[in-house]
Amino acid sequence: MNYFTITRGDVDGFFGLMVDNLIQLLVLTGLCVGLCGFPIAFVTAVVLPGAAISLLIGNLFYSWQAYKLGIRTGRTDVTALPYGINTVSLFAFVLFIMFPVYQATNDYKAAWKAGLLASFASGLIELFGSFVADRIRKATPRAALLSALAGIAITFISMDFLLKTFEYPLVAFLPLGIILLQYFGKVKFPFGLPGGFVSILIGIALAFFSKYLGTPIFVEGGLEKGVATIGFYLPVLSIIDLWDVLSLTNLKLYLAVILPMGIFNVIGSLQNIESAEASGDHFDTKSSLLANGIGTLVGTLFGSPFPTTIYIGHPGWKGLGAKHGYSVLNGIFITIVCLFGLMGILQALIPIEAGMAIVLWIGIVIAAQAFQATPKNHAPAVVVGLLPALAGWAVLIFQSTFFYLDGKLQSLLKELGVKTSHHFSLSDIGTHEPFLPYALGGVIALSQGFLLSSMVWAAIVVFLLEGEFLKSALWSAVGMLLAALGLIHSYKLVGNAILNEFSPFQNWQFPLAYFLLTALFLLTHFLTRKQTTPNQG
Incomplete structure (x- = not known):
């Protein structure tokens, strides 16, 4: 298979991972502006381009890693590790570091620099953790590694999106039904259209008509605001800003948040690598975690205060038929969106309700894997x-x-x-x-x-x-x-x-x-x- 080959499963996987990444970017934009006083222009010109660089590096690496594994093993069904902004660290850094700094100083740049310091330290923990993580993985039963992921899948992924589905049933039920038909019922749609693509199109159409159904999804004036942010924004090197706050005193001040988040990021990535192996794809632990740490550090140096991570969900993307191409598509798409200030328009055109069915399905598959890929008598564990x-x-x-x-x-x-x-x-x-x-x-x-x-x-x-x-x-x-x-x-x-x-x-x-x-x-x-x-x- 040529590296640039894109399969139908890659298209489905792209839509799922793209929606997931967009949700993270929408959330971080809302938190930065709403809680930490960031001007939307600063988020658009500095934070998002920095995040784009980190996401592009990781997506291209994990895509190449999967492609090389397929060449080495003679397989054509290897699925790249999914990758994106670390959700847990995102909330932790905003709520417990950046927001308190903004409250104390009323200076959004001070809050941003504190976030850069936290992200930089977290990236170093990820980097150094890569040298010991494989030993931890070999000493830990598979049930212990996968059950933690299953817990996250059931709660923070499946339950969150399931509750949103039942909050807007007229918009969300039909896209969910389409996903379930294709991936549980094995139904093929006309013209070979990917289920994820059909699901999102139907979701957007239903969201548009939701105002006539009593539950309006689209925000009035959202499109005009989105158009206002369009432009071209090169990543901004932020080493001097990081250096301003890089001190042992500041590190000690935020250590209670940074250290647990860094360790949890390493452990979480480790669990996701184990999840991929349980699905049949064996990736080298050390290089996978090194790439994750490098992605976080590079993103930080270009202004993103949010660490990246190997995402939960590999079994789901594999179930969609995604290979390595979905990761390439996602990295390129997110980079274009962030560098050209298109987040506002996408937020206006693709509401979360239109794409959350794919993410909900991913959560279901991950939770199921914890029971399917471990010995039957380990189910209580x-x-x-x-x-x-x-x-x-x-x-x-x-x-x-x-x-x-x-x-x-x-x-x-x-x-x-x-x-x-x-x-x-x-x-x-x-x-x-x-x-x-x-x-x-x-x-x-x-x-x-x-x-x-x-x-x-x-x-x-x-x-x-x-x-x-x-x-x-x-x-x-x-x-x-x-x-x-x-x-x-x-x-x-x-x-x-x-x-x-x-x-x-x-x-x-x-x-x-x-x-x-x-x-x-x-x-x-x-x-x-x-x-x-x-x-x-």
Whole structure:
């Protein structure tokens, strides 16, 4: 197969990954402008071109990597690793670094520079993590690696888009039905049209007519605003701006956010590489993670404060029939969109509701893979590994609810003429109030570092199922170390922000609890070591 060959599956994969990437760019644009005071002109001229460079580098590398793997193995069905802006880091850097800096200084450039520092440090962690990640991968059961991804797929991908689907059923049901028909029902559409392309076209048409159905999707005047940003924007080298804030003092100030995000990015990318292997595509761990780190660093040097990552979703793109061409198409398309200021027009013409069916399907396939690509008797471990991500999603709902209630309260007080600097927040009520319907403290603790704790608990259960109690004890000891360092379960409330409390033994109960668990498994190992037949379930 020629490198420049584009298959029908590549076209479908392109539409799916393109929509996913566009959603990330739309979100970061909204957060930068709405929370951090960035002028839209600055986002268009500096941030988006920088992001485009990082996305182009990664998409071209992973495409070439897949192409070379196909040549080396004589296969024509190799699918490139998907790649894009890291969603978790995006929210973390905006909410916990850039937004507080903007609040304190009222200077959007100060907030942007703080974001550059965080992204640069995260890229270095990704770079150095590539040299040890393969050892972690080989020592970790597949169920532990895939269950964490399945948890994200069910919550932050599938549930989010499923709820949007049921919020706008007249617009979203039909595109979803088209996707399900082609990829679950194996139905082929007339003229060989890709299902993803048909789904988006139908979605756009339904969104256009939504104003006549009582649920208008398109925003009035959106197209005119989009046209105003059209131009040509070369990436802006931002090394001097990064150098202004590159100091040990600033790094320590943001370390509680940067370090967990950097580690989670490495672990998340590692899990996605394992997911690709479970689908039949074996990519070199070290070079894959190196490219990810380089993409983040180059993007940062050209003004993007948002790290990149190997995306969740390889099994889904493979199920679409995508090969390496979809990655090339996506990289080129996103670059053109960002360099020519076309984000505004695309936002006006392609609402999220028109393309989210593809992303929802991807989430379903990823969650299914965690059960299909692991031994049947490891299914309980996969279920256990899902639970921390569910807690992470619940915390996001709690935070969103409190932000909404605080906004309503502030509006009411303003109408009443009451002047106050106080805000209604999670920190007001604490986490152990008896009136709360759920154990909020437990939900938040489980959500902190959920990618890591998911791996720990799933691995513990895998080895318990296999009767290897010593290995369960070792994984429990890993949990003890992570908890002692504050990488999991440790947090503090600052208003409605839930910050990782990165300091040794900040929450001493969890390291002690893991120590007791380790002792229990060790004792069990020594009492049962004469039993050589493992539990076959």
